[in-house]
Amino acid sequence: MKYKQRKKALILLADGTIFYGKSIGKEGTAFGEVCFNTGTTGYQEIFTDPSYFGQLMVTTNAHIGNYGTKDSEVESDSVKIAGLICKNFSFEYSRPGADRSLEAFFEDNNTLAISDVDTRGLVSYIRDNGAMNAVISTEVDNIEGLKKQLAEQPSMHGLELASKVSTKEPYFYGDENATYKIAALDIGIKKNILRNLAQRDAYIKVFPYNAKFEELEAFNPDGYFLSNGPGDPEPLVEAQEVAKEIMAKNKPLFGICLGHQVIALANGISTYKMHNGHRGINHPVKNLLTGKGEITSQNHGFAINREETEANTNIEITHVHLNDNTVAGIRVKDKNCFSVQYHPEASPGPNDSTYLFDEFIENLKK
Numbered sequence: 001m002k003y004k005q006r007k008k009a010l011i012l013l014a015d016g017t018i019f020y021g022k023s024i025g026k027e028g029t030a031f032g033e034v035c036f037n038t039g040t041t042g043y044q045e046i047f048t049d050p051s052y053f054g055q056l057m058v059t060t061n062a063h064i065g066n067y068g069t070k071d072s073e074v075e076s077d078s079v080k081i082a083g084l085i086c087k088n089f090s091f092e093y094s095r096p097g098a099d100r101s102l103e104a105f106f107e108d109n110n111t112l113a114i115s116d117v118d119t120r121g122l123v124s125y126i127r128d129n130g131a132m133n134a135v136i137s138t139e140v141d142n143i144e145g146l147k148k149q150l151a152e153q154p155s156m157h158g159l160e161l162a163s164k165v166s167t168k169e170p171y172f173y174g175d176e177n178a179t180y181k182i183a184a185l186d187i188g189i190k191k192n193i194l195r196n197l198a199q200r201d202a203y204i205k206v207f208p209y210n211a212k213f214e215e216l217e218a219f220n221p222d223g224y225f226l227s228n229g230p231g232d233p234e235p236l237v238e239a240q241e242v243a244k245e246i247m248a249k250n251k252p253l254f255g256i257c258l259g260h261q262v263i264a265l266a267n268g269i270s271t272y273k274m275h276n277g278h279r280g281i282n283h284p285v286k287n288l289l290t291g292k293g294e295i296t297s298q299n300h301g302f303a304i305n306r307e308e309t310e311a312n313t314n315i316e317i318t319h320v321h322l323n324d325n326t327v328a329g330i331r332v333k334d335k336n337c338f339s340v341q342y343h344p345e346a347s348p349g350p351n352d353s354t355y356l357f358d359e360f361i362e363n364l365k366k
C-alpha cells in the first residue's frame, strides 16, 4: 500500500469532548449533527442518502472504502453527509466492478473525512449523551476558534433542510407508458424508492418540496408519495398542507420516513427528537396486521408521538420497532393512506419490507 502523509484531525463535540484522528486527504472543517450508522455494508448508499444532509456520520463498521464505489450505486447525485468519521479507511479497494476508490469519490465531492478515530469510544459517548452538534477539522491548533464557530451552528431540532436537497424543477422517472402514475413530493427522495416504484409498472413525476397540491394533481396521478428526507419534519408546513389535501380528497397516499412524519403531523400527531435515532440495517420491526417480523433499514432522528397516535381513534399503529416500542408504521383508518418510519427500499439493507411497495400499488387500484 502506498504510504500517505496524513494530517492530524479532530472531532470536537458541542459539550467540549474531543476525539482525535487523521484526515484521509482533504484539509478543512465541517460542521453537523453527529450521528452513527451501525450498517456493516452499503457505505456509498449511506453517504449519498439526502436524509443525512447536515449530519456528520460515524460508521461503526471497522473498515470503510474496501470495496470502492460504483457510479450506479448512489441514492442521489452527490455526497450528502456533512463529513465522515471512521476507524480504518481503505485507500486500496478490491472489487472487480468498482468505478473508483472511495478516496477519489470523496475528492470529487469535496467531502471531509477523518479516520483512525476511536469510533467505539465516540459512539458509546453519543449513545449515552445523545445526539449533538459537532465539528471535524484539521485545524487541531484552533480549538477555541472551532468551539466559537460550533456554538453558532443551528440545532437539528426545528431545522428545515428539505429545501436544501429537493429538486428545483419537476422531473419524470420511469416508462411513460407504465400502467400507474404517481406524483411524488421530493423532500429528499432516495433513488431506490423511484426504482422500486418504476419496477412496479409506475411512471413517476417528482415535484419540488414546496409544490402545491394542485401542481401534483395536474399530473392526474393514480396515487401520491411523500418521500424521506433530512431535518425536522415540523417546519415542513407546505408538505403537511399537501398531505392534508391528498387525504381530504381520499386519494391513495404512501409516505416513507420524513414523509411518514409529515403524514402524522397532518393528522395532528406531533413529532419529537429522539435521544439517538435509529440508523442501521438490522432494526427489528413487527407488522401488527400480520404478526410477522421484518429486519429493516432505518435512518431517522425524529419519531412520531406514541401516546398521541394511540389517542387518535382514526389512526391505527400497523408497525412497531421491537427495540424500543416506537411507532414504526401507521394507517389512516378512513383514508387510503399508510406510512412507515423505516426504509422498505433499503439500499442499503435487507429487502424484507419491499411488500409495502406492492401494497401501495394495490391501493392505487382501489
Ligand SMILES: NC(=O)CC[C@H](N)C(=O)O
Pocket (backbone or CB within 6 Å): 051, 227, 228, 229, 230, 231, 232, 233, 256, 257, 258, 259, 277, 299, 300, 301, 302, 303
Ligand atoms: N430518512 C428520513 O427520512 C429521516 C427523517 C428525519 N429527517 C429524521 O431524522 O427523523
